[in-house]
Amino acid sequence: xxxxxxxxxxxxxxxxxxxxxxxxxxxxxxxxxxxxxxxxxxxxxxxxxxxxxxxxxxxxxxxxxxxxxxxxxxxxxxxxxxxxxxxxxxxxxxxxxxxxxxxxxxxxxxxxxxxxxxxxxxxxxxxxxxxxxxxxxxxxxxxxxxxxxxxxxxxxxxxxxxxxxxxxxxxxxxx
Numbered sequence: 001x002x003x004x005x006x007x008x009x010x011x012x013x014x015x016x017x018x019x020x021x022x023x024x025x026x027x028x029x030x031x032x033x034x035x036x037x038x039x040x041x042x043x044x045x046x047x048x049x050x051x052x053x054x055x056x057x058x059x060x061x062x063x064x065x066x067x068x069x070x071x072x073x074x075x076x077x078x079x080x081x082x083x084x085x086x087x088x089x090x091x092x093x094x095x096x097x098x099x100x101x102x103x104x105x106x107x108x109x110x111x112x113x114x115x116x117x118x119x120x121x122x123x124x125x126x127x128x129x130x131x132x133x134x135x136x137x138x139x140x141x142x143x144x145x146x147x148x149x150x151x152x153x154x155x156x157x158x159x160x161x162x163x164x165x166x167x168x169x170x171x172x173x174x175x
Contacts, residue, residue: 034148036130039052039142054079059090
């Protein structure tokens with residue numbers, strides 16, 4: 001009987017997952033599990049594009065310990081939202097150290113993103129919550145990734161483990 005119930009739950013979960021993927025593919029606001037990061041350069045000049053990556057590296061170093069303590073997207077938004085002034089300080093210090101006189105602006109807000117592939121994960125186009133960092137005018141090409149789950153915020157020594165809610169339910173019935 002337990003195996004039968006586990007199979008039914010698994011089938012229902014698969015049906016729900018297919019429905020979610022179809023919804024996310026339509027570009028509707030179904031992207032509630034991710035907190036992205038978006039760093040916008042001051043312009044498309046070679047120097048502004050170059051500093052964008054230097055700033056990005058420093059921000060990633062700074063945010064990594066904060067992102068590592070987050071167990072869900074809501075916590076990630078709370079933590080990142082609480083350190084926005086420090087994120088701007090990291091950006092501004094990096095800009096100044098590299099000879100740039102413009103400043104940065106950081107905020108957490110919902111924005112539209114195009115489809116993006118991260119290894120085996122595809123995030124469909126749509127509206128996502130994100131840490132937005134604008135360098136200077138913020139009108140240049142940009143870099144983006146994902147803070148939660150931490151796709152861009154892992155080191156070689158840390159490992160990210162993902163749990164399957166479906167497998168958790170099935171394992172409960174196995175006991």
